[in-house]
Amino acid sequence: MENPLHPPEDVISMVLMADPVSLSVVRERFRRWLSSLYWPEREVDDVVMAVNEAVTSAVEHTHPAAIGAEVRVAARKYDEPDGGRRVLVAVAGGEHWTPEPTGFEGPGLLMIHACMDAIEVSREDDGTTMLLTSARVPPL
Template identity: 40%
Template sequence: MSKTVRERLTADAVAPSIVRRAFRDWLCELKWPEEEAEDLLLAVSEAVSNVTDHAYPPGRAGEVLIEAECIPGNDGQRRVVVKVADDGTWRPPPAWHENRRRGLPLMRACTSAMDVRGGSAGTEVTMTSRPVAAALVAERNEFSN
């Protein structure tokens, strides 16, 4: 079982689905509880979608880097820490996005902690899952799709 996952993808319309599939498989391998896994999948997918929608201007190809690690705690619990990064520039959302702007609150609601750092070299979003008891993780045998 790999305690880490790393994906570097072209930041395009298919990147979120590729990440969801890889991340789902990884969480399944970790025997992560289904409800918590669904929240993480939603948060990671949203972060990758934000890169594809906002990090790069039209006509400029870019990449998105996803790194995740399962970290055991001293208290018998585990957490997953996920970083989603790009080397684009922060762009204001287009006018047609006025009623959307729910991505960051959604990611915060699906995780126990989230940090966004942006600058001229790109943006990095770090999300930490809610803790999962090690006993619960060991008891789960399947992740349903």
């Protein structure tokens, strides 16, 4: 199954411009990365959709005056003690995100909740970070 000369990377990361064009790059790279980890196809779709939505939110909520703003995306595959596998994804926007009202949860966050086991959103002075935890998938 795995090629011992080229084992899959457990980590993926990228820094993208806060621009809608970046969305296709994120989707393609995550789909390829999850495929290299032999992730089940149904769960690949859920992770890709959730990450796409998180990056979309970062792009859409970037302050209009934030020329050159970036979105940072990083993910790691981890194994649970019983052999199950998950991915943990962080999507972070820069200090220029437009703040949302406290307690606001739009349709994008609801969709992410439907695709992932857990989501945490942290809004600080220097930016917003979404931390997404995938559903558990079986061991290889």
